[in-house]
Amino acid sequence: MRLKRCAQGLSLLAVLLFSGAFILDTMAALLAAGILTCALLGQYLLFNRRLWSLVCSVHAERSLSRSLVRRGTTLRVTTTITVTVPPRMQVGIAERIPTNVAVQDGVTSLAADPLPTSQTLRLSYRITTVMHGTMYFSGLTLTVNDLFFEDSIDLLSDRFCGPSLVVQPAGMFEPSSKRATIETREIEKMGVLSGLGIRALREYYAGDDLRRIDWKISAKHDKLFVREYTGIMSLPSLIIVDLPWRGAPYPADEFDRMVAMVAGMVEYSVRTYQYVSVLLVSGPNILHLMADEKDLEHCISVLREWMHPAERTVHFYRAADRSDLRSQIHAIETAQERTPDAETLRFLGSLHAYYGTTLQNQKMYAFTAQIIRALSSITTDEVVLFSLFSGDISHIRQIAKQAKTAKIRVHIRMPGSVEPHTRAFYQARLGADTVEAFA
Amino acid sequence: MNRAFLKPGLFLLMALGALGAAVSSHSPAGYLCVLLLIPTGGFLFAAHTWHGRIFYLVCSGELLVIACGALMIWAGLFTAWMLAGVVLLDLGMLEGKEDVNVFILFCCVTLFLVAGMQLSNHVLVPLLLLAAGTGLVLFFQDIRNYQLRKKYTGAGS
Numbered sequence: 001m002r003l004k005r006c007a008q009g010l011s012l013l014a015v016l017l018f019s020g021a022f023i024l025d026t027m028a029a030l031l032a033a034g035i036l037t038c039a040l041l042g043q044y045l046l047f048n049r050r051l052w053s054l055v056c057s058v059h060a061e062r063s064l065s066r067s068l069v070r071r072g073t074t075l076r077v078t079t080t081i082t083v084t085v086p087p088r089m090q091v092g093i094a095e096r097i098p099t100n101v102a103v104q105d106g107v108t109s110l111a112a113d114p115l116p117t118s119q120t121l122r123l124s125y126r127i128t129t130v131m132h133g134t135m136y137f138s139g140l141t142l143t144v145n146d147l148f149f150e151d152s153i154d155l156l157s158d159r160f161c162g163p164s165l166v167v168q169p170a171g172m173f174e175p176s177s178k179r180a181t182i183e184t185r186e187i188e189k190m191g192v193l194s195g196l197g198i199r200a201l202r203e204y205y206a207g208d209d210l211r212r213i214d215w216k217i218s219a220k221h222d223k224l225f226v227r228e229y230t231g232i233m234s235l236p237s238l239i240i241v242d243l244p245w246r247g248a249p250y251p252a253d254e255f256d257r258m259v260a261m262v263a264g265m266v267e268y269s270v271r272t273y274q275y276v277s278v279l280l281v282s283g284p285n286i287l288h289l290m291a292d293e294k295d296l297e298h299c300i301s302v303l304r305e306w307m308h309p310a311e312r313t314v315h316f317y318r319a320a321d322r323s324d325l326r327s328q329i330h331a332i333e334t335a336q337e338r339t340p341d342a343e344t345l346r347f348l349g350s351l352h353a354y355y356g357t358t359l360q361n362q363k364m365y366a367f368t369a370q371i372i373r374a375l376s377s378i379t380t381d382e383v384v385l386f387s388l389f390s391g392d393i394s395h396i397r398q399i400a401k402q403a404k405t406a407k408i409r410v411h412i413r414m415p416g417s418v419e420p421h422t423r424a425f426y427q428a429r430l431g432a433d434t435v436e437a438f439a
Numbered sequence: 440m441n442r443a444f445l446k447p448g449l450f451l452l453m454a455l456g457a458l459g460a461a462v463s464s465h466s467p468a469g470y471l472c473v474l475l476l477i478p479t480g481g482f483l484f485a486a487h488t489w490h491g492r493i494f495y496l497v498c499s500g501e502l503l504v505i506a507c508g509a510l511m512i513w514a515g516l517f518t519a520w521m522l523a524g525v526v527l528l529d530l531g532m533l534e535g536k537e538d539v540n541v542f543i544l545f546c547c548v549t550l551f552l553v554a555g556m557q558l559s560n561h562v563l564v565p566l567l568l569l570a571a572g573t574g575l576v577l578f579f580q581d582i583r584n585y586q587l588r589k590k591y592t593g594a595g596s
Contacts, residue, residue, distance in 0.1 A: 001584070009494045013501065018566065025562050028508030028515055032501045034556070034569050035519040035549050041576055042545050048580055055591055088532065147530060156592045 001047075007148035010040055040148070047149045050086040054144060055153060057084035057118060058093075060160045062137055067163060071132045071170040072285055072313040074104055079123040081140070085114040092143035095123050096154065098165070100131035102311035130313050132169035137162055172314065173363035200228045236273035237411070238380040239265055240399060242387035243282040246309040250390050254415040258386050259307045261413065261438040265384065266303065270296045277378045278302070282310035284319070284367035284395040289374055314367065316394035321368065323401070325359040367395060371402045382409040386438065389414050389426070400430040409433045446528045450483060453503075453521035460507045460514035468510060475503040483525060493526060500526070516553045520546050 003011060017033030020026065058081065065076040077095075085091050094109035106125025113119075129135070139160035143152040201217060204224035212226040241262055244250035262278075269276035275294045280287040288306055293299050320328070332352045339345055375383075383403045387396055400410045412430060414423065416437035427435040454476050461469025482489075482496040489495065500522040508515025523545065527533040533542060556565045 006491075006494065009491075010497060013498060017501065017505075021562050022566060026505075026509070027512060027556055027559075027562060027565075028505045030562050030566060030569075031508045031512060031515050031553060031556060032504045032519070034552050034565075035504070035516075035523075036497075036501065037569065037573055038545060038549055038552065039523060041573060042541065042548075045576070045580065046541065048583065052583070052587055055587060087535070147532075153588060154592050157590065160591075 001149055001151040004145065004148055004150055007040065007043070010036060010148075014040065043146075043148045047146055047151075050089055050146075051144055051151060051153075054083070054086055054089065054091065055142065055155070058082070058140070058142065058155060058160070060140055060155075062163065064163060064165055068166045068168070069129055070168050071129050073167075074126050074128045074287060074310075075165075076106075076124065076126050077137070079140075081121045081123065082118050083112055083121065084118040085112045087114045087116075089114055089144055089146050093121065093123075094141045094143070095125070096138045096141055096156075097127070098135040098137060100133070101127040101129050101135060102313070104128055104311055105308060128311050128313055129165070129167040132167045135165040135167060137164070171366055173365055198227045198229060201225050202228060235380050235382075236269040236276055237265075237382045237384045238277045238279060238375070238378050238408075239269070240279045240281065240383055240385040241307070242385065242396060243280060243287065243307070243310045244388050244390055245283060245312045245315075247312070248391060250309060250388055251415065251417070254388055254417065255309075258388065258413075258415070258438055259303070262307065262386055263300065263303055266299050267296060270294070270299060277380065279374055280306050281395065281399075283312045283392070284314045284316045284365065284398070285310070285312050286367070286370045286374065289377075291378055315392070316365075316367075317392050319365065319392075319394035319398075320362075321365065321398065321401075322359060322362050325355055325362060329355045329359065365398065368398050368402060371399055372406075375402060375406050375408065380408060382411060382433075384411045384413060385432075386413045389418065393426075393430075397430055400432055404431055411436070413438045445533075446483070446525055449521050449524045449528065450480060453518055453525070454480075456514055456517040456521065457503060457507050460510045460518075464510040466510060468506065472503065472506045472510065475499065475506050479503055479522075483529070493529060496529070497522070497526060512553060512557060516549060519549065 014033050014036040017029050017036065021029035021033055060079055060081045062077065062079045066073070069075055079095060081093055083091065083093070091112040091114075092109060093112060097103060097108060104126040107123050108125050110121055110123065112121060139154060139156040141152060141154050144150065201214060202225065204213060204218075204226050208226050212229075214225050214227050217225040239262060241258075244255060266276050266278060270293075275292045276290075276299060277292055278288075278290045278299070280289075287310060288302065290299065290302055293302075329352060332348050332355065336345060336348045336352070339348065383399070385396065385399060387393075389396075396412075400412075403410045410430070410432045412426065412432040412435040414426065414435065414437060418426075418437065423435045423437070426432070457472040457476055461472045478499040479496065482492055482499055486492050486495070500518075504515050504519045504522060507518045524533065524542065527538070527542060532538055552569070555568070559565045
């Protein structure tokens with residue numbers, strides 16, 4: 001318990017009066033000091049009595065949107081607290097957040113006003129699990145103060161704790177045994193969603209589905225011909241939003257513009273195509289996938305919930321995948337052929353060896369695998385990627401690369417403040433079909 | 440009773456008590472009591488916008504209590520009661536029945552305290568008794584605090 005400024009002043013006054021009474025042997029000063037002490041003690045006892053009744057009145061019930069998650073997952077926690085606040089007391093209630101989770105947004109603490117009856121308060125916030133293991137919600141912290149005193153108490157008993165959250169590990173790289181499965185899925189995605197009508201006939205290319213060969217035409221022309229079936233031509237774009245990291249500065253006005261653009265595009269897609277798919281990422285962290293959503297209100301509420309700077313549990317910095325390493329090795333080999341200088345050759349040789357070793361051990365990023373899964377689960381022929389392009393763009397490269405692999409066109413939308421030549425550079429580097437500003 | 444008149448009423452009673460003590464004592468120190476009523480009344484009625492006004496009110500009021508107590512200890516006690524009433528009213532801490540009961544309890548405790556002081560010729564013994572009583576109350580309250588924390592936090596932190 002701590003004395004507030006008012007009580008500190010009165011205590012000092014009482015001590016001065018006691019000292020004066022003792023030194024001067026004056027009963028009147030002792031009377032004043034004694035009465036002041038009695039008043040302070042009375043307030044102290046009253047404060048503690050009210051604190052006791054307050055703590056006894058607290059009931060908390062906590063619920064998690066999921067109890068078993070993978071590391072990096074964001075989930076909502078809702079705590080309902082019932083409390084009766086005595087008169088003239090100010091009460092602050094704060095959630096004790098488990099270690100190794102990052103709070104994304106929401107309310108984790110609030111103040112309760114004094115009311116004669118019990119009141120129900122609600123804390124609702126979202127957390128992102130940073131580490132794996134079992135997280136335990138250990139309770140609440142109650143901060144109480146009145147005019148003279150303040151105190152805080154950690155409510156850790158069973159009625160304020162729990163539930164526990166089991167967080168399973170998620171690696172940075174995809175296990176090698178799963179790669180084949182992922183690639184198979186990706187190839188499966190490449191099959192065109194076809195209708196019954198035949199749009200055209202063309203020559204057979206290696207890799208085409210044998211079932212599509214038109215045997216009559218092939219026999220007539222003595223060449224293999226395949227049928228191209230009509231497919232769904234009018235597909236809504238998959239909208240991918242790259243949210244900025246909360247831990248670094250970002251251009252707020254550009255972000256607001258991006259949010260407005262995304263909301264407008266979502267609305268347009270729902271109105272035009274009757275559904276929309278939105279993938280929300282923040283760096284190499286997949287936050288939320290809203291696939292084939294038809295309800296515009298739900299779309300907007302999801303956007304409202306997620307469209308703000310997010311906490312990142314995984315960060316990329318110039319992350320190179322196997323194809324990048326292979327092109328680096330190829331560039332080194334080309335340079336080796338052209339360089340006569342022995343010193344440079346020695347340097348290039350060691351660089352070649354380094355890249356070679358890295359390539360042998362390089363696995364697919366978990367983020368890349370997640371992107372492949374997300375792209376394969378959605379039927380689309382183009383991706384519109386919104387990003388502020390602040391910080392590292394390795395994850396954007398991964399997205400663009402996987403989309404191109406799946407024969408999906410990539411359209412990048414970046415802030416208007418980016419110079420045109422920088423935009424052209426990004427377009428070339430990311431292999432995007434178009435790069436436009438959302439100014 | 441109209442609550443708006445309570446505060447001036449209590450101050451009036453305090454002033455009457457101080458004046459009564461000054462008149463009955465036939466001592467020049469009685470003038471001090473009358474003079475000390477001026478700052479106390481000033482802090483109570485004129486300094487509404489001052490930050491920490493209550494502290495100044497208590498300080499000037501305590502001087503008045505000492506002055507009245509020097510003339511007549513029971514007058515000092517009466518002044519202290521009135522001062523406590525005025526301060527509690529000003530802070531809005533004399534609103535409900537429980538607050539009034541607490542105030543009455545405070546008056547009873549201080550009555551016994553002053554009665555004890557009246558029996559002693561010197562300051563030392565009542566001062567020690569007061570210190571011991573305060574220590575005892577704080578000790579028992581600490582034990583209660585420990586029990587509360589043990590029950591709700593699992594440890595006496």
